[in-house]
Amino acid sequence: MSDISSENRIRIFDTTLRDGEQAPGCSMTLSEKLRVAKALSELNVDIIEAGFPAASPGDFESVKAIADRNFGPVICGLARCNAADIEKVHAAVKGADNHRIHVFVATSAIHREHKLKMAKDEIIKSAVGAIKMARELCDDVEFSPEDASRTELSYLAEVVSAAIEAGATTVNIPDTVGYTVPAEFDQLFHYLKEHVARINEITLSVHCHNDLGMAVANSLAAIGAGARQIECTINGIGERAGNCSLEEVVMAIKTRAEFFGLETGIDTTRLYPTSRLVSNITGMHLPRNKAIVGENAFAHEAGIHQHGMLQHASTYEIMRPEDVGLSKSNLVLGKHSGRHAFRDRVKELGFELDDFETNRAFQEFKKLADKKKDIYDGDIESIIMNAGSSSSGPWTLKSLEVQTHTDEPATATVQLIGEDGVEVSKSAHGDGPVAAAFQALETATGVDMILRNFELHSASIGEDALGEVTVTVDIDGQSFRGRGASVDIVEAGCRACLEVMNRTLRRRDRGESIGADTATSHATV
Ligand code: KIV
Ligand code: ZN
Numbered sequence: 001m002s003d004i005s006s007e008n009r010i011r012i013f014d015t016t017l018r019d020g021e022q023a024p025g026c027s028m029t030l031s032e033k034l035r036v037a038k039a040l041s042e043l044n045v046d047i048i049e050a051g052f053p054a055a056s057p058g059d060f061e062s063v064k065a066i067a068d069r070n071f072g073p074v075i076c077g078l079a080r081c082n083a084a085d086i087e088k089v090h091a092a093v094k095g096a097d098n099h100r101i102h103v104f105v106a107t108s109a110i111h112r113e114h115k116l117k118m119a120k121d122e123i124i125k126s127a128v129g130a131i132k133m134a135r136e137l138c139d140d141v142e143f144s145p146e147d148a149s150r151t152e153l154s155y156l157a158e159v160v161s162a163a164i165e166a167g168a169t170t171v172n173i174p175d176t177v178g179y180t181v182p183a184e185f186d187q188l189f190h191y192l193k194e195h196v197a198r199i200n201e202i203t204l205s206v207h208c209h210n211d212l213g214m215a216v217a218n219s220l221a222a223i224g225a226g227a228r229q230i231e232c233t234i235n236g237i238g239e240r241a242g243n244c245s246l247e248e249v250v251m252a253i254k255t256r257a258e259f260f261g262l263e264t265g266i267d268t269t270r271l272y273p274t275s276r277l278v279s280n281i282t283g284m285h286l287p288r289n290k291a292i293v294g295e296n297a298f299a300h301e302a303g304i305h306q307h308g309m310l311q312h313a314s315t316y317e318i319m320r321p322e323d324v325g326l327s328k329s330n331l332v333l334g335k336h337s338g339r340h341a342f343r344d345r346v347k348e349l350g351f352e353l354d355d356f357e358t359n360r361a362f363q364e365f366k367k368l369a370d371k372k373k374d375i376y377d378g379d380i381e382s383i384i385m386n387a388g389s390s391s392s393g394p395w396t397l398k399s400l401e402v403q404t405h406t407d408e409p410a411t412a413t414v415q416l417i418g419e420d421g422v423e424v425s426k427s428a429h430g431d432g433p434v435a436a437a438f439q440a441l442e443t444a445t446g447v448d449m450i451l452r453n454f455e456l457h458s459a460s461i462g463e464d465a466l467g468e469v470t471v472t473v474d475i476d477g478q479s480f481r482g483r484g485a486s487v488d489i490v491e492a493g494c495r496a497c498l499e500v501m502n503r504t505l506r507r508r509d510r511g512e513s514i515g516a517d518t519a520t521s522h523a524t525v
Contacts, residue, residue: 020233041071068095076100081130108147135167178211182221189225205229272325378460412436
């Protein structure tokens with residue numbers, strides 16, 4: 001990698017924890033955000049947008065916790081153009097050696113008239129005031145004219161000029177609604193380069209949404225036209241159709257280096273583990289044919305392709321699986337595999353566990369190996385992702401018995417152990433085994449819920465693969481997600497459900513009302 005300040009170096013600004021987390025169903029708990037932030041720093045992203053501190057006290061705390069860990073990348077927080085937001089961002093990010101305040105205001109006619117009800121000059125005034133205030137607190141200030149791609153070009157140039165004069169060090173051009181197309185975006189960047197006097201003194205950035213499936217293509221068009229920062233998210237998570245996918249845009253720049261003549265600082269061998277981490281935490285499973293990190297991205301099934309591959313990999317492969325951190329051997333472990341082999345595999349899969357975490361995961365591995373002959377990478381990932389959360393009671397699942405028969409209601413009996421050692425056993429009927437088991441859990445814990453979604457995913461291959469279940473349930477009118485894993489899918493569902501119920505009971509115990517905490521929780525075999 002050449003000199004960081006080189007004009008060919010693209011900065012990767014990751015917004016998984018802000019724009020990604022904002023997507024419905026993608027919210028994360030504080031500890032999950034810390035894990036993602038650590039993984040992003042190991043991936044070597046340049047900037048982590050850790051959240052929107054003014055959005056809620058929880059958001060503020062998580063941005064602050066990430067900044068205080070000082071993982072290495074610049075830590076950034078988002079603010080509207082007002083003093084309270086800017087002060088909050090500064091208070092949250094200042095613990096990081098390198099921090100940034102990112103202020104934004106919408107500039108398109110549609111937003112000016114219908115959302116902000118502000119005139120063009122009022123918007124410029126508010127942006128300039130906010131940037132100046134942010135610059136008094138911090139040397140590194142980014143400005144975004146929201147919905148830039150639908151803003152009149154001459155007005156956009158005026159806004160960007162004013163932002164630079166006010167002290168913005170990065171100006172980001174968002175395609176907020178995923179409306180633009182590559183050729184048009186190329187023209188927009190060229191227009192700004194021609195019409196904004198001091199544009200070469202700042203870093204020009206791009207931020208694309210994927211509504212028309214062109215977020216990566218549009219981001220590449222922007223860097224072709226001079227942008228030197230790309231805003232993106234792991235697995236492309238984000239509102240609606242998501243944001244520009246980090247792994248796709250980074251691998252496009254690397255694989256087509258001879259075309260772009262550009263480079264990023266990303267350690268691409270961390271892409272796959274980071275993608276798995278984010279998909280496990282958010283419960284957003286990837287389509288099998290997802291570029292770069294999908295299950296089939298490097299699978300060659302067609303006979304003619306396999307033949308070519310055997311002659312020479314480059315016949316049908318433009319990237320090597322190892323380059324994105326996908327291990328070549330899906331090595332199988334089993335009952336007789338020792339701690340050493342397990343620890344080595346965990347490392348190869350890209351996880352950094354301390355001794356305590358390794359021991360805990362190894363115990364889960366041994367339990368699973370008693371139930372299942374071959375343990376694959378997916379099983380190990382599932383164990384690691386879920387290890388340690390099953391202990392956060394008050395209730396633990398001791399046993400589950402289910403009876404089903406075609407055309408007859410199912411019956412389930414759950415046996416739970418409370419923190420104080422008290423055991424409760426409840427039975428219930430239901431249309432199917434899941435309905436019966438969940439009803440029994442509701443009776444046993446006293447927590448009523450409405451099941452909104454039940455998603456089943458196989459962690460590896462084979463009939464005895466570990467089943468990962470994500471449930472979305474409503475409790476007291478709020479939506480919660482929980483995940484559980486087991487070789488028995490009804491049990492995995494019960495673990496997912498019980499984890500959400502336990503969270504509800506803990507919160508009720510603390511006398512807290514239900515807030516906006518819709519984050520995932522995990523439980524395992
Ligand atoms: O999509 C968008 O416009 C944004 C801005 C806040 C950068 O996320
Ligand atoms: Zn966005």
